Amino acid sequence: SQQGEEDPQALSIQEGENATMNCSYKTSINNLQWYRQNSGRGLVHLILIRSNEREKHSGRLRVTLDTSKKSSSLLITASRAADTASYFCATAETSGSRLTFGEGTQLTVNP
Amino acid sequence: DSGVTQTPKHLITATGQRVTLRCSPRSGDLSVYWYQQSLDQGLQFLIQYYNGEERAKGNILERFSAQQFPDLHSELNLSSLELGDSALYFCASSVEGTRVETQYFGPGTRLLVL
Numbered sequence: 001s002q003q004g005e006e007d008p009q010a011l012s013i014q015e016g017e018n019a020t021m022n023c024s025y026k027t028s029i030n031n032l033q034w035y036r037q038n039s040g041r042g043l044v045h046l047i048l049i050r051s052n053e054r055e056k057h058s059g060r061l062r063v064t065l066d067t068s069k070k071s072s073s074l075l076i077t078a079s080r081a082a083d084t085a086s087y088f089c090a091t092a093e094t095s096g097s098r099l100t101f102g103e104g105t106q107l108t109v110n111p
Numbered sequence: 112d113s114g115v116t117q118t119p120k121h122l123i124t125a126t127g128q129r130v131t132l133r134c135s136p137r138s139g140d141l142s143v144y145w146y147q148q149s150l151d152q153g154l155q156f157l158i159q160y161y162n163g164e165e166r167a168k169g170n171i172l173e174r175f176s177a178q179q180f181p182d183l184h185s186e187l188n189l190s191s192l193e194l195g196d197s198a199l200y201f202c203a204s205s206v207e208g209t210r211v212e213t214q215y216f217g218p219g220t221r222l223l224v225l
Binding site: 042043044045096100 | 113146154156167169201203215216
């Protein structure tokens with residue numbers, strides 16, 4: 001079963017707009033990671049945020065983590081058509097290094 | 112390119128058969144993970160190896176087994192295949208596999224059981 005839920009399940013925006021995806025999880029975590037998957041292909045690691053961090057930036061990506069609410073958000077600014085993909089959050093629990101994935105958000109950026 | 116390689120890319124087989132999926136981790140990575148992605152179950156952790164030894168087990172069926180060899184490549188063996196085993200199988204690797212680390216994923220093997 002999945003650890004968390006992602007919201008929304010699908011998001012469609014225009015190029016240049018910002019996209020925000022949310023992830024909720026259930027257990028105590030060591031870190032939370034975001035991955036991107038282009039249609040049926042491999043997972044590309046985007047960013048890792050540790051449980052003692054609240055916000056992290058990488059290029060056009062901004063990730064926040066609220067451990068009290070057990071939630072995280074991924075913001076993609078100035079989106080491009082090439083950002084079209086599924087985005088997954090994955091948590092690593094305090095007891096080990098296995099990743100538990102959310103169900104993903106399908107992002108479509110229209111040119 | 113993550114540096115993790117998986118072969119084959121695609122596999123079509125029949126129910127009851129056995130297949131072997133192969134993974135080579137990034138250079139220097141000691142830990143290998145196997146994940147299964149299916150439409151109904153999503154992405155699920157199967158098993159982890161570290162330097163040749165099993166470290167953690169997830170939702171892996173008894174019909175499935177894995178091993179990591181001295182050269183650190185890993186194989187996932189799926190036997191008595193059922194239609195429901197059709198999925199994308201990913202291998203990931205990380206340096207030590209014991210704490211907060213990025214896992215780098217391979218391109219996956221798409222298995223279709225007919």
